[in-house]
Amino acid sequence: MTGLPSALSQVIGLSGGALDTLMPMHIWVDDHGRVVQAGPTILKMARRDVRPGERLFDLIDIRRPARIANMQDLLRQAGGKLTLVLRSAPDLPLRGSATGLQGGAGAILNLSLGLSFARAVAEFGLTLNDFSPCDQTVELLYLHEANQSAARLSRRLTERLESARRAAEEQALTDTLTGLSNRRAMDLELARALGEPNEDFGILHLDLDFFKQVNDTHGHAAGDHVLGHVASVLKGELRRADMAARVGGDEFVLLIRDCNDTERLSSIAERLIQRIELPTSFDGKRCQISASVGISMTAAYDDHPSADRLLNDADVALYAAKNAGRGRLMVHGAIPPGTRPDRRQTDVA
Amino acid sequence: MHGLVNRALQGFVVTTYGRETWDEVRSQAGLPFTDFEAMLQYEDVYTLQAFDAASRVLHKHPNVLLEDIGTYLVTDAELEPLRRLLRFGGNTFLDFLHSLEELAERGRIAMPDLELPIMLLEEEDQSSFRLRARWSMPGIGPILLGGLRAMADDYGALAFLHLSGIEGQDECLHIQLLDTKHSAGRRFDLGGTPA
Numbered sequence: 453m454t455g456l457p458s459a460l461s462q463v464i465g466l467s468g469g470a471l472d473t474l475m476p477m478h479i480w481v482d483d484h485g486r487v488v489q490a491g492p493t494i495l496k497m498a499r500r501d502v503r504p505g506e507r508l509f510d511l512i513d514i515r516r517p518a519r520i521a522n523m524q525d526l527l528r529q530a531g532g533k534l535t536l537v538l539r540s541a542p543d544l545p546l547r548g549s550a551t552g553l554q555g556g557a558g559a560i561l562n563l564s565l566g567l568s569f570a571r572a573v574a575e576f577g578l579t580l581n582d583f584s585p586c587d588q589t590v591e592l593l594y595l596h597e598a599n600q601s602a603a604r605l606s607r608r609l610t611e612r613l614e615s616a617r618r619a620a621e622e623q624a625l626t627d628t629l630t631g632l633s634n635r636r637a638m639d640l641e642l643a644r645a646l647g648e649p650n651e652d653f654g655i656l657h658l659d660l661d662f663f664k665q666v667n668d669t670h671g672h673a674a675g676d677h678v679l680g681h682v683a684s685v686l687k688g689e690l691r692r693a694d695m696a697a698r699v700g701g702d703e704f705v706l707l708i709r710d711c712n713d714t715e716r717l718s719s720i721a722e723r724l725i726q727r728i729e730l731p732t733s734f735d736g737k738r739c740q741i742s743a744s745v746g747i748s749m750t751a752a753y754d755d756h757p758s759a760d761r762l763l764n765d766a767d768v769a770l771y772a773a774k775n776a777g778r779g780r781l782m783v784h785g786a787i788p789p790g791t792r793p794d795r796r797q798t799d800v801a
Numbered sequence: 802m803h804g805l806v807n808r809a810l811q812g813f814v815v816t817t818y819g820r821e822t823w824d825e826v827r828s829q830a831g832l833p834f835t836d837f838e839a840m841l842q843y844e845d846v847y848t849l850q851a852f853d854a855a856s857r858v859l860h861k862h863p864n865v866l867l868e869d870i871g872t873y874l875v876t877d878a879e880l881e882p883l884r885r886l887l888r889f890g891g892n893t894f895l896d897f898l899h900s901l902e903e904l905a906e907r908g909r910i911a912m913p914d915l916e917l918p919i920m921l922l923e924e925e926d927q928s929s930f931r932l933r934a935r936w937s938m939p940g941i942g943p944i945l946l947g948g949l950r951a952m953a954d955d956y957g958a959l960a961f962l963h964l965s966g967i968e969g970q971d972e973c974l975h976i977q978l979l980d981t982k983h984s985a986g987r988r989f990d991l992g993g994t995p996a
Contacts, residue, residue: 574992580892591910593991594889598911601882605805605839611837 536585871947957986
């Protein structure tokens with residue numbers, strides 16, 4: 453591929469072979485824009501024979517700067533950055549820079565792979581030998597692959613952490629908003645209490661009244677504040693062995709240990725309602741709610757009730773309390789209001 | 802020690818001997834977790850305990866275990882991305898040997914907190930070399946012995962390697978390169994997609 457080696461060696465004291473070694477991606481053209489020789493990597497990328505004497509602009513297409521169509525245009529850009537493609541690979545932009553040679557020896561255009569280096573190396577099947585040791589393209593490729601591996605490892609770690617977090621959430625026993633127990637914790641505690649042979653306990657199913665109004669009028673932050681108020685009432689009223697759980701948006705279940713007395717359960721419920729009804733203020737706004745309570749108790753059954761039955765019966769009682777007006781309590785199986793006067797079934801509103 | 806190093810030990814045990822064996826190693830080492838995470842840092846004591854336990858459970862001399870781990874790092878199919886990164890070191894096994902001096906720097910490019918051994922290649926004559934390696938933990942010599950034997954195969958080179966003692970903080974290896982084109986070796990396409 454050597455057309456005018458004498459001229460070049462006269463000008464810069466380099467043989468064509470030396471040029472191949474130093475700049476495997478060079479194209480040497482004469483003053484008329486005819487190719488004298490092209491470096492081995494260019495030949496590989498051209499995918500065809502490059503004949504000495506063929507026109508430079510048949511081999512490459514300079515995209516930026518625009519309108520470079522002959523040698524005069526090219527030499528005006530000497531030393532500047534060129535963006536160009538080989539006509540054999542029009543979708544792989546390359547970088548280049550040209551410099552004119554003295555004494556009629558033409559010009560040398562040196563190229564490198566641009567940002568599409570990874571694609572170019574794969575598409576042209578380039579090897580380590582196709583790059584000058586001074587060319588950082590191989591290091592870029594190395595970094596590219598190393599980054600992909602590191603990113604893959606990081607992604608796996610993130611996925612594992614994410615699934616661990618989900619698993620932990622599923623196993624969580626605390627309601628994050630109020631700090632009370634959650635439904636899962638209550639189910640476990642109920643099962644444990646029912647498993648103890650001589651244990652009598654009561655269930656209070658408590659549902660807030662007028663909570664929606666607070667939420668709608670003063671916003672969710674006020675609603676959250678009210679839930680916090682209820683939680684502190686419940687915590688303040690219960691003994692260490694008892695448990696209070698938030699089981700829905702404004703629904704709570706209380707387990708009162710060591711109790712076979714509906715009177716005591718009723719008075720606990722009554723106290724809770726009274727304290728929940730105390731108005732609180734949030735951001736200068738007055739928030740007042742109430743609560744209805746349904747009560748069930750293991751001692752009220754001849755056989756050993758299941759957790760579902762206890763909860764369900766407390767729920768039935770709660771429903772009856774709600775129907776009787778707000779701020780009331782109802783014991784499951786008790787005589788309905790009207791047949792027996794009871795101050796607890798008086799409307800507090 | 803970086804998670805990748807710990808992960809190499811775990812990966813070797815799991816791939817070669819199975820999950821149950823790793824569970825036994827982990828339990829004997831008293832590790833407070835089931836798996837090393839590649840992207841986390843661990844106290845050195847975990848690495849040392851896990852290694853000692855593996856040596857006991859597998860009935861392998863520590864040097865033999867280290868050498869096997871070195872071989873595993875280069876030859877295991879799942880670690881193909883690592884083999885590729887190593888092959889970036891040069892076009893021939895000889896180029897690769899010379900590139901070992903750059904390995905620590907290359908590792909830092911890939912992962913800034915990964916500390917790889919610092920290596921120095923001394924040329925005794927055209928085909929024999931002495932490699933000195935210094936690392937934050939003992940045992941880099943045997944790991945390199947296994948890894949470099951596997952890399953010689955990978956390049957299709959015939960080389961004779963043996964441990965040649967410890968000098969100060971350096972563990973030394975002697976490498977006799979007999980034939981750089983002994984076999985076809987394994988294929989490496991620069992532009993190939995990492996597995």
